[in-house]
Every structure is written in structure tokens, then in C-alpha cells.
Amino acid sequence: MLDTSEHIVIVGAGAAGLMAARELARAGRKVTILEARERCGGRIHPLPASEFGYPADGGAEFVHGEAPVTRALLREAGLSLQRIDGEQWSFDGANILREDRHDPHVAELQAALRDLKDDLTVADFLRRHFAGDDYAPMRHSIERMVEGYDAADPERASTLALREEWMDGGHSAQARIDGGYGALIGFLAAECRRRGVAIRLGRAVSAIEEASGAIAVRCAGGDVLTCDRVILTVPLPLLREIALPGGARAKAAAAADIGFGNVVKILLRFGRPWWRERRQELAGMTFLLSDQTIPVWWTQNPNQHHVLTGWSGGPGTATLSQLDPQGLIDAGIDSLAAVFKRPREDIAGDLVAAAATNWAHDPFAGGAYSWATPRTREAQTILARADGAVLFSGEALYRGADMGTVEAALASGLGTAGTILRG
Structure with a gap:
């Protein structure tokens, strides 16, 4: 018999929230998702194919390693993966060289x-x-x-x-989803709705209150929902912005022992693949590393889209904190001009479309993804305890090797739902 008596509110319609919601709805639970954005996906951010020539990703893009939960979901959705092959090159300040990955x-x-x-x-x-x-x-x-x-x-x-x-040298297998991560999120959201999950967009949660055995979830716009349990799947920085009951607040304090990093991501679409035209040997290039302001670039190899994606991660993004999206795009063009020794005006003149995101500036993310400190495993144990009406879930709580990935978020959401259903 399906249990329809328990109402569970999930805060966040990212990968973890959607995965937990679908699993709970399958078991007959009444589920409502509250999402601050006007879209599902969270740090998965699809960009228009009409602008970039394919379903580009402004947030998460790669599937890392084995990723069993992701791959099972892709099979269910009828989506395929394309393994990323190709060469890694680097700019040493003078020349672009094929990178020798052997270190003595x-x-x-x-x-x-x-x-x-x-x-x-x-x-x-x-x-x-x-x-x-x-x-x-x-x-x-x-x-x-x-x-x-x-x-x-x-x-x-x-x-x-x-x-x-x-x-393994830091080079575990990577792949991309045909149709991008947006296709996977679209599938999950449709599955949730089909199973009766109410997804309410534009609902930023400001407080969770507990009184007389009931839970009240308050939204910044004034809406209040009552429920039996809450699953918080928001990025770690946002936990500080939500007022929590005493027990949950004490657990949330453990998040200070989990690292949370930032990423700046820049996508530049050009009218022609000028980097391959100038250097035929770069036809197989996937990644290009340098010490420029935007230090990492990659192509869509083996696909031949005329797009270069720029990336800066970790503490180095602090130097970019004052730049708006156009400033980031300009910094990307400057970095490419230095690496390829080409006038920046020429590169800018070939530009067809561009997008840039500093994830630290996103009010509903506060950064990109989590990483482990020596105290993180203990913190994850505390946050994962199901000893109250407020539960925590998301990529930061994943204890496997690929913490910080979409796989981590999906697996955590699945695990949190299982904890509730077993209880």
C-alpha cells in the first residue's frame, strides 16, 4: 500500500533534489519542491542551442569516471554519452606545446x-x-x-x-551527454511531475520552523508550507542564509569543515575554428593549459563546434571577482590573444556568441562545488544523520571519490530518499 500520509518538502530543484523527489514520489510520498530560480537544474545551466550551435552547458558539463547512478539514469532517459578523447596542450609563455604527462x-x-x-x-x-x-x-x-x-x-x-x-594521474575518463546535462534535468523534472511532485519555481526559502511536531517552511515572498519533513539540497553557502531549528542549525555548522570552491566559466562561439586554421596540429586538441588570467580552455572535440570554453577554478577566481560577464569575456579574449599571439581585435571580430558566469556571483549558488578538507568525512557523517525532521543532501555529502560532481548529487539524493523510506 502506498503511504500518502507524509508530506516532504525538498528545497532545491537541482540534481539531488529532483532525484530524491522522484524516488520518494515513486514510493507514494507527497512531495513538493521549492526552487529559488525560475528553472530546474541549479548549477546545471543549459545555454540556448540557437546561440552556441548545440545544447551548451554554462555550469556542469562533464560526466566523470564510472558514474553508475548517472549512467543508469541516462539509459532510462534514452540519452547517450560521448567519451572525450584528444590531446592536451600547454602554453609555456612562449610556445604552445603538446603536453608531456610523464613526470620523472x-x-x-x-x-x-x-x-x-x-x-x-x-x-x-x-x-x-x-x-x-x-x-x-x-x-x-x-x-x-x-x-x-x-x-x-x-x-x-x-x-x-x-x-x-x-x-591515476588526475586523468579519469570523461564524457559528455549528447544533448547536454539539460536533457537529463528535463527528463528528471518530467518524471517528478508525472509522479505528482509539485515543483514551485521562484520560491526562495528563508526559514524552516519546527513547533508542536509540525514543520513550517517559509519563503522569502511570504508563502508558508507545512510538512512532515524537509530535505535541504541547497549549495553549502546558502545554508547560512536559511534560519533553521536548533538541531538542524547545529548540524549545519559542520558544513564549515567542508570546502566549497568557485569557478568562472566562459563560452566563446566563433564563426570559424581559427585555432585549427592557424595550427593544423591542434586539430586533435581537447584541453589547453596556461598561466594566463583564464588558464584552462577546451574544445568540443570530437565534435567540431567552433566553441572554446574558458575555465578558472579555485582561489585564483578571486582576481576576477570585480568583473561582470562582459569583463570576463574580455579577459578570456585577452588570454587567448596572448596564448595564440593574435591581435585581440581579430579574435573579438570572429566572435558570434558568448556567455560567462562567475558562480560566486550567483545568489542561489555562492560558488561551484565542494571539496574535502581533512575534517570533511566527519562533517559529512554529522550532516547525513537522519535524527530530525530536517535532512541534508547534495554533492557536498557524497563520500565517494567524485565529490563535487553531478554523480555525487544524484547519488546523495537517491541515498537520502532511501534513508526516509527505510525509516
């Missing part, structure tokens, strides 16, 4: 990682084991990966949490 000290690094018993920050690990000048290139490479790929601060990031990533 990799065996020493892996031995030190294998022997590591007690966690410490990445910066402390490098200072303790690889302080000499000979190790400077490896330190730079690791710090760049931690800051750029993980959006983390090496002075706070957990070495043990990143050990698996380092042991």
Missing part, C-alpha cells in the same frame, strides 16, 4: 601517497615530501590541478581525499 618523480609521489596514513593538507604534504627545487614542476602541476580541476585551496584540501585522483 611520479613513482616517488605514488609511493608517498601509498604510505600516507594520517591525512594532511595538500600544501603540507608537498612541503613535507617534495620541498626541493627538483620537485618544483611537479608541485606546480599538482597545485594547478587541485585549484583548477577540484576548485580547491591546497592549504586546506585533503590529501587522502585526492589520493585516488592523483594515483
Whole structure:
């Protein structure tokens, strides 16, 4: 018999919220999702195909590693994955070179990682084991990966949490969804609605109150919903902006021990693939790294869309904090001009469409995604406890290797729903 007596409110219509809602609705629970934005998806942000020539992603774009929950959902939705192959190049300040991923000290690094018993920050690990000048290139490479790929601060990031990533050289398999992450969110939202989930957009939650065994969820616009339980799936910075009952507030304080990084993402569509025309050997280029203001670029390889995506992650995004979207686009053009030694006016003249997001400026995100400190596992345990009417879920609570990803959000939402249903 379906249980229709319990009403569950989910705050946030991102991947975790939608996944939890669908699972609970399947089991007959009454579910309402409150979403501050006027769209579903959260930090998944589809951009118009009419502007970029394909369903581009202004937020999450890649499927990392095995991602079993994501892949199962894609099969259910009839969506396919395209594995990303191609070459990584780098600009050393003078030339664009095919990157040699072999480091002469990799065996020493892996031995030190294998022997590591007690966690410490990445910066402390490098200072303790690889302080000499000979190790400077490896330190730079690791710090760049931690800051750029993980959006983390090496002075706070957990070495043990990143050990698996380092042991495979930081190059786990990546893929893209044909149709972009927006297609997956569209499927999940439609599934929720089909199963009776009420999705209310434009509802920013300001407070959750508990009195006489009932829960009241208050929205900034004045709406109040009563329910039996609440699942908070908002990004970590937003937890500080929602008034919570005492027990939930005490648990939420543990989030301070989970890192949360920022990302600036810039998409530039050009009328022609000028980077391939100038350098035929770049036809297979996927990633291009440099020390420019916008340090990472990638193509849509193997697809031939004339789009370059720029990326800056971690503490380095602070230098971009004063720039509006047009300022970020200009910074991206300047970085490309320096790398390719081409007049910026020529690059700007080829531009057809552009979009830029500093996720720290997004009022409903406050940044991009989470990363682990040495105290994060303990914090996740506290936040995951189902010992009250307010539960926490989302990518920051995922304990696997791919914390911070869409897979982490989907898996966490699924797990939180399971906790409720088993209870």
C-alpha cells in the first residue's frame, strides 16, 4: 500500500533534489519542491542551442569516471554519452606545446601517497615530501590541478581525499551527454511531475520552523508550507542564509569543515575554428593549459563546434571577482590573444556568441562545488544523520571519490530518499 500520509518538502530543484523527489514520489510520498530560480537544474545551466550551435552547458558539463547512478539514469532517459578523447596542450609563455604527462618523480609521489596514513593538507604534504627545487614542476602541476580541476585551496584540501585522483594521474575518463546535462534535468523534472511532485519555481526559502511536531517552511515572498519533513539540497553557502531549528542549525555548522570552491566559466562561439586554421596540429586538441588570467580552455572535440570554453577554478577566481560577464569575456579574449599571439581585435571580430558566469556571483549558488578538507568525512557523517525532521543532501555529502560532481548529487539524493523510506 502506498503511504500518502507524509508530506516532504525538498528545497532545491537541482540534481539531488529532483532525484530524491522522484524516488520518494515513486514510493507514494507527497512531495513538493521549492526552487529559488525560475528553472530546474541549479548549477546545471543549459545555454540556448540557437546561440552556441548545440545544447551548451554554462555550469556542469562533464560526466566523470564510472558514474553508475548517472549512467543508469541516462539509459532510462534514452540519452547517450560521448567519451572525450584528444590531446592536451600547454602554453609555456612562449610556445604552445603538446603536453608531456610523464613526470620523472611520479613513482616517488605514488609511493608517498601509498604510505600516507594520517591525512594532511595538500600544501603540507608537498612541503613535507617534495620541498626541493627538483620537485618544483611537479608541485606546480599538482597545485594547478587541485585549484583548477577540484576548485580547491591546497592549504586546506585533503590529501587522502585526492589520493585516488592523483594515483591515476588526475586523468579519469570523461564524457559528455549528447544533448547536454539539460536533457537529463528535463527528463528528471518530467518524471517528478508525472509522479505528482509539485515543483514551485521562484520560491526562495528563508526559514524552516519546527513547533508542536509540525514543520513550517517559509519563503522569502511570504508563502508558508507545512510538512512532515524537509530535505535541504541547497549549495553549502546558502545554508547560512536559511534560519533553521536548533538541531538542524547545529548540524549545519559542520558544513564549515567542508570546502566549497568557485569557478568562472566562459563560452566563446566563433564563426570559424581559427585555432585549427592557424595550427593544423591542434586539430586533435581537447584541453589547453596556461598561466594566463583564464588558464584552462577546451574544445568540443570530437565534435567540431567552433566553441572554446574558458575555465578558472579555485582561489585564483578571486582576481576576477570585480568583473561582470562582459569583463570576463574580455579577459578570456585577452588570454587567448596572448596564448595564440593574435591581435585581440581579430579574435573579438570572429566572435558570434558568448556567455560567462562567475558562480560566486550567483545568489542561489555562492560558488561551484565542494571539496574535502581533512575534517570533511566527519562533517559529512554529522550532516547525513537522519535524527530530525530536517535532512541534508547534495554533492557536498557524497563520500565517494567524485565529490563535487553531478554523480555525487544524484547519488546523495537517491541515498537520502532511501534513508526516509527505510525509516
